[in-house]
Amino acid sequence: MTTDIASPDRKANLGLTLKRRILTMELPPGSVLDEVALSEEFGLSRPPVRELMRQMAGEGYIELEANRAARVSSMSYQSLRDFFLMAPMIYITANRMAAENRTRAELDALKQIQQSFQKAVDNRDVEGRVFYNDQFHRQVGEMAHNVYLVPSLRRLQIDHARIGKIFYKHPNTPRMQEELELASKQHDEMIETIERHDADAAGELARLHLELSRRNMAMYAAPEGIEAPTL
Template sequence: MHSVTLNAVREHTVHPPDNGAAQPISRQALHLAVMDRLRKMITEGALAPGAHLNERALCEQLGVSRTPLREALKMLAVERLIDLLPNRGARVVTLSASDIADAFELLSGLEALAGELACERITQAEIDEIQALHCAMDDCYANGDLPGYFDCNQRIHDRINAAARNPALTQMYQSVNHRLRALRFRSNLHTGKWERAIEEHVAMLRALHQRDGAALGRLLRAHLMAKCTAVLAGMRVAA
């Protein structure tokens, strides 16, 4: 079994996120690429909650025409990341405190179930892949690379979910998680919360190595609800 250690607490500088709009998108599967780029911009705060989406400006930023942009917006509306407003364009969804609490409660249950099932069904190769992602995530943490950290973090959660071998669970998980990605990203902007998240991931990886489904399920549920608490506390401070 791989040993899992946590480096001593270090001083970190959080690098500003890349808003994803610097380079033109290739023409292949264009609307899907645009959707991914816009989702990243929403997650990292380049498109803030409530922001009106200016089609002309976005087309210039992404180097695309309005047709693939509008197709991408329709798909993001299905994911409930944006609202399409009749004759008024589109805007980024703003979630209420109640919306956030309900969604995190649901997602924590989905992740807990995924963890329990994954411990029964995961292969050693998949565990090794998650271990490697954890090491990469820890390197990003050490370097203050929040976007890189978050990407590794989400890939770890996705791999655990995939290892559950339950397509219905995965579909619902992805739907809810897309709505909360931006909030999960911002919950790590505070260094203390980021450190605690790393510690929680160390414990989750240990339970996965031990194939302790009950423990991993409890840890995943607690991890998500801690995120919820941090997000709601941040909203109260901002208000």
């Protein structure tokens, strides 16, 4: 049995690692999570691992059912359709409220995340792009300072990242790289509008950003013969 002298740090490391593995599809939807293996990998006993599983289930990363092992949250055509329907409202609202409520420290953190995203784009680092794009929009959500918005945005981002990984796993063509550069440019423009407290411009950039994602991902996400909803 391991001792949990450093369990807060180890538990936080486990949580961050699991979230990254889920967002980047290293752990695909429906994958079983082995508590024993995770306990051994991160030097934790079973109770803190179970507690983390419950927390992550509440956030939407994991599904917990009685008498079944924990599993990575599933994805279906219905959940993808729900994503395309709800994403515009939530992302646009997050951008608008971030422009109204952000602090200087939060803005500086957003700029640092964007530097990491741009580096991943330049290096054609698929997992880095998915992870730092998620971190970018998560930070925007935090800057909105709204207790009702943030949980919805976080849940939405889980499937956004996974849909993006499905798309980005395909060969990086010149067109794809060009659109990734455009997405990064839109991030820079979002930062500028949030910095000057321009809620209208920040919201419009969120709409354009999602439209870019929708065009790229709909062919992999929408059922045959069903067009993904327009934004």
